[in-house]
Amino acid sequence: MLEALGIGLSYGATPALRRIDLTLAAGSRTALMGPSGSGKSSLLHCLAGILVPDRGRVMFDGQDLTGLSDRERSALRLRHMGVVFQFGDLVPELTLIENVMLPLQLLGVKRAAARASARDLLGELGVADVADSRTGAVSGGQAQRAAVARALVHEPRVVLADEPTGSLDTVNAEAVLDAMVALSTRMGVALVVVTHDNLVASHLDDLVVLRDGMLDLSAREAVG
Amino acid sequence: MSTSTTLLALLEPGPAHGYTLKRNFDQWFGRRRPLAFGQVYSTLARLTRDGLADQIEVEAGHGPDRRLYRITPDGAAAVDDWVFTPQPAEVFATSTLYARVTVALLSGRDVTDVLARQREAHLRRMRELQAARRQATGAVLLAVTYELAHLDADLRWIEESGTRLDTVRRHLDRTGGGHA
Numbered sequence: 001m002l003e004a005l006g007i008g009l010s011y012g013a014t015p016a017l018r019r020i021d022l023t024l025a026a027g028s029r030t031a032l033m034g035p036s037g038s039g040k041s042s043l044l045h046c047l048a049g050i051l052v053p054d055r056g057r058v059m060f061d062g063q064d065l066t067g068l069s070d071r072e073r074s075a076l077r078l079r080h081m082g083v084v085f086q087f088g089d090l091v092p093e094l095t096l097i098e099n100v101m102l103p104l105q106l107l108g109v110k111r112a113a114a115r116a117s118a119r120d121l122l123g124e125l126g127v128a129d130v131a132d133s134r135t136g137a138v139s140g141g142q143a144q145r146a147a148v149a150r151a152l153v154h155e156p157r158v159v160l161a162d163e164p165t166g167s168l169d170t171v172n173a174e175a176v177l178d179a180m181v182a183l184s185t186r187m188g189v190a191l192v193v194v195t196h197d198n199l200v201a202s203h204l205d206d207l208v209v210l211r212d213g214m215l216d217l218s219a220r221e222a223v224g
Numbered sequence: 225m226s227t228s229t230t231l232l233a234l235l236e237p238g239p240a241h242g243y244t245l246k247r248n249f250d251q252w253f254g255r256r257r258p259l260a261f262g263q264v265y266s267t268l269a270r271l272t273r274d275g276l277a278d279q280i281e282v283e284a285g286h287g288p289d290r291r292l293y294r295i296t297p298d299g300a301a302a303v304d305d306w307v308f309t310p311q312p313a314e315v316f317a318t319s320t321l322y323a324r325v326t327v328a329l330l331s332g333r334d335v336t337d338v339l340a341r342q343r344e345a346h347l348r349r350m351r352e353l354q355a356a357r358r359q360a361t362g363a364v365l366l367a368v369t370y371e372l373a374h375l376d377a378d379l380r381w382i383e384e385s386g387t388r389l390d391t392v393r394r395h396l397d398r399t400g401g402g403h404a
């Protein structure tokens with residue numbers, strides 16, 4: 001469903017990814033681990049079509065993302081992907097529920113229906129009580145959970161989440177991962193979760209480890 | 225885990241027969257390794273001899289199953305003592321993993337591979353435990369999350385060791401500690 005074919009990426013002179021090959025099947029659940037600076041966020045952003053690699057291709061359902069215009073990639077991402085950013089990117093002027101409604105509204109869903117779906121999802125992620133608070137008035141962990149809800153609300157093909165539980169304690173992280181896994185099963189969504197936390201990784205079926213911009217093949221279990 | 229003290233503690237709510245004790249023990253503590261009946265009765269005999277439990281009733285003409293055991297005040301004190309005395313923290317170190325990694329290092333074997341294999345085994349078990357945790361309640365939830373937390377600690381050490389290998393190898397080379 002989503003595939004990286006020999007992708008490489010540099011920031012100026014800094015190589016961040018070197019020849020990464022990775023195949024993610026529909027409905028699969030993969031943890032992406034590795035030391036700080038190993039290229040996890042860079043890889044996730046390439047898979048999401050937010051960054052275009054310098055070399056190689058990223059295929060989504062047989063379509064080469066690197067050959068699309070920015071606008072085409074954004075449209076494809078809006079419809080088929082959900083992204084949770086490492087440092088959050090909820091719109092601060094909006095409430096949590098308004099943030100979660102956004103993808104649906106951009107896809108043309110009516111306001112009332114979008115609100116109902118968003119509220120359900122915030123409930124499943126345990127933050128229904130702060131749904132009407134502004135992003136700046138909730139805790140880091142509550143904002144992260146809203147970001148996860150926003151990534152799932154339109155039932156995409158794949159959710160790419162960068163440390164979605166970085167601000168959560170073990171028990172709350174567990175609840176978020178339980179919800180993500182349950183929702184991904186119900187919706188048939190594939191998950192890619194960047195994490196430093198083995199407990200988070202143990203919710204997912206496959207493990208991919210990055211080291212210095214390369215896949216650590218010794219740590220990589222057979223995918224699929 | 226002290227089997228005899230946990231068995232004794234199961235008598236605290238009230239007197240019980242050997243088979244009830246075994247059933248309770250298996251439910252709370254013996255999910256992986258149920259207790260043998262023989263061990264239940266030998267343990268109860270020892271506890272009785274030591275004055276930590278006693279028999280309050282033997283129905284004539286029946287087998288050993290009819291004996292009812294009761295905890296004594298000394299027994300309750302022994303449970304108190306066991307529960308509240310912290311264990312020496314050293315017992316929580318799993319030394320076999322450390323030993324295997326060290327032997328690999330000293331003998332020039334592929335340590336990265338040793339660590340990778342163990343990580344895979346740990347993660348496989350952790351995935352099973354996560355699945356069990358989602359269904360678990362009560363004491364099982366505590367048992368499952370205890371095991372998860374310990375495997376997590378091992379994995380963190382495995383990961384960390386991977387990034388320390390170069391430093392450790394350089395030191396071994398300098399001091400002639402290994403043939404790698």
Ligand SMILES: Nc1ncnc2c1ncn2[C@@H]1O[C@H](COP(=O)(O)OP(=O)(O)OP(=O)(O)O)[C@@H](O)[C@H]1O
Pocket residue numbers: 011014015016034035036037038039040041042043086
């Ligand atoms: N915008 C940027 N400009 C220049 N260099 C960058 C930029 N973003 C990342 N890098 C570099 O690229 C490499 C990979 O970074 P990346 O953010 O992908 O790592 P990461 O694995 O996500 O790390 P962390 O666990 O700390 O989030 C690092 O060396 C980093 O310094």
Ligand SMILES: [Mg+2]
Pocket residue numbers: 040041042086162
């Ligand atoms: Mg990152």
